Amino acid sequence: MGPVSQFIKHHYRHFNAAALIDAGEAYKFHVENKGKMLVTLAGAMSTAELGLSLAEMIRQDKIAGISCTGANLEEDVFNLVAHEHYVRIPHYRDLSPSEEMQLLEQHLNRVTDTCIPEEQAIRKIEHHILKKWQEASQNKMSFFPHEYFYQILNEGLLKKDYQIDPKNSWMLAAAERNLPLFVPGWEDSTLGNIFAGHVIQGDVRRESLKSGIDYMIQLSKWYKENQCTQGVGFFQIGGGIAGDFPICVVPMLEQDLGQKTPKWSYFCQISDSTTSYGSYSGAVPNEKITWGKLDDKSKKFIVESDASIVAPLIFALVLGW
Secondary structure, eight states, rough: HHHHHHHHHHHHOHHHHHHHHHHHHHHHHHHHHOOOEEEETTTTTTTTTHHHHHHHHHHTTTTTTTEEOOHHHHHHHHHHHGGOEEEEEETTGGHHHHHHHHHHHHEEEETTTTEEIIIIIHHHHHHHHHHHHHHHHTTOBBBOOOHHHHHHHHHTTTGOOOSOGGGGGGHHHHEEETOEOOOTTTTTHHHHHHHHHHHHTSSGGGGGGHHHHHHHHHHHHHHHTTTTTTTEEEEEESOOOHHHHHHTHHIIIIIIIOOOOOOOOOOEEEEOOOGTTSSTOOOGGGGGGGGGSOOSEEEEEEESSHHHHHHHHHHHHHHHH
């Protein structure tokens, strides 16, 4: 065990702290015994720079696939090429509407305490990805949203623009390994909006992009191919579509296709939502039994805390840092 793991093991003894250790140790046991793990990323975890730990999890084969929002897909690459131009706003809670307008006029898009620079990040990526969309359109080809990113990264088109150590980019690590990604609702992202705009303008074919239905079909194949004695685990960071979309592959296979399908064998969710709100993000793991996603034998954990704090600590336990 490294110093971070030693600190956690000594100090984290009760409540959410103890749940963190239980979930981390079970995750480690799962993958060390040849089990597969799907990780889901909600919110703005890429802008929170989760890549600092997530990239190493990918490189060390602790993750077999990732489901994420379109924002997380693109924002890790934004950070990769524009990190020096990001502006941190530590006192963001005190901003007035006029101060927020000033940020807009400077083309700084705020995500909590961090502003993404439009010109250096979004427009720089748009320049490259638009060419890929247009090439696919001209050749009547179709790719998943993440595959366009993989093409750009693996071809080194952004290499001269890297502003962070490339080992800290989880998208770069994923592209190098051709890690299976599932990005439901990609159109709800900055580049998703840009793609729609180009379709409206007529310089990109709608058919050049595979959809969420295509992702579900691909996910069903992935889930069946990754079955093993230890099973397939589900590590959910936050809630929303990034988590709800992939976990539904099991009842889809079993209830809709009539294929006997093993349930997710491990489940952990990091969430700060409350069950009584009726939200998916706040649902306790047992609720998923009634939907045919988990069963009474699935290992279940929930850490009710801040994912930007908890996820790197659990990854540290798994990696032995």
